[in-house]
Amino acid sequence: MIDWQPIFLSLKLALVTTILLFFISVPISNWLASSKSRIKPVIEALISLPLVLPPTVIGFYLLLAFSPNSSLGGWLKETLGLELIFSFEGLVLASMIYSLPFMVQPIYGALSKLPPSLKEASYVLGKSKWTTLLKVLLPNIKPAILTGLVLSFAHTIGEFGVVLMIGGNIPGETKVASIAIYDEVESLNYGLANAYSLVLLALCFGILLSVYLFNGGHFKLNRND
């Protein structure tokens, strides 16, 4: 009988990660889209790094950084009581780093494509940068926001390497669906591995299909893209 807990844990991880990531990515993207700073290429490269780096590399360094023996890990444990190794919180943080480009890229891209006069018109009408971002810029890049949300969500569900490195395989805490599949294959339970895989396959296909349907205008949500 299939244990649904890893699936729910995957969904929970993806949901929490996506929500937190959205609130972090909007200011980052807005800064990238309007900044002419010299360090901008460095920031862009850092954000895109998870796209090309093996997840195990990220996982390995996060493992070192979060370990209670390291200065950061020790400090986190002492001051905030936060242990990021082999815990759900650690998974969330690692997933956020790992999925960051999937949220930032579409939002950043769409913001830079908006005509500068939209922002300027809002400023001239007396609106602050913050109001302009919330009421003018973001509503005009809804398709990109949807893309960012869904890609981050789906990418987090599909994550394996980082999770394995810093989360391990603790049922109910860090044993997400992708780990469960690996686990079942290791124990030669191909039937269960297949069940988990099918659920993930259907889930991810469904999510992506809905994005393409929405953004393709099939539901007439956005006419500005």
Next chain:
Amino acid sequence: MIKLDLHKSFKSGANSFTLNLQTEIKEGSFVAIRGKSGAGKSTLLRLLAGLLSPEAGKIQVNDQNWFESATGTNLSIQTRNIGFVFQDYALFPHLTVKQNLEFAADKDADKEHVEDLIQVMELNELLDRKPDTLSGGQKQRVALARALVRKPSLLLLDEPLSALDTEIRIKLQQHIKQLHQRFKLTTLMVTHDQGEILRMADRLIEIEDGKIVADGKPTEILGSKALSGKFSFNGEVLSIEDQEFISIVTVLVGLDTVRIVLDESERKGLKIGDKVIVASKAFNPILYKL
């Protein structure tokens, strides 16, 4: 009274130039700004709006310092309270016409004033439409109304009518003129169109390479001195019929057309679309009461 003393250096492609402008603009005047592209016309408007900052100088509007490099004063765009109409209209695509106007209005906005603008700009029919569904002229009317919602002290128009065809342009010129008279707005308009300048502006500033090269009454700068001041209209050549010894030229003046007979020497070099002045040299115009 607006006092300007602006310095800023620019690099546009291979050539760089320095903007160096000193002038004063009387309250309530309508100033046209003309010059080649890249001369610094739009830059002047953007400096006034605060979208760009000069390197040195001073912007003083009605005794209030908006910018002064000596004291480090630089009023933010938001607090300058200007009306700015962008070349691409810059209407917010996700909002209806009504919402675009409401966005501009502060919480304590004067509702009657907004209603008034809707009437003057004839926007009643368009209120629930999104900008995407409007024609160029309609978008421009919305952009103008939106720029005036906050009762700005200064209206800046960056080639507002250049993308529109003649008939709509003339109608909008009347609209702008009407708004200017009604709200006594100091207005600066960047434009290339001579007819537009003559019809609307009481002062023309010509800019070349960031410097003022001509400044005065539009008729003095643009008009030919050989013509009498009795009778002179700006128009555009619509058609030319060449006959045996003469040509009949149809000229659009405002929304009316006039037909004028030319001899061969006068016809030379004239083509459809040319901007012309229709004027009289020797006779007195007659007036009939309608």
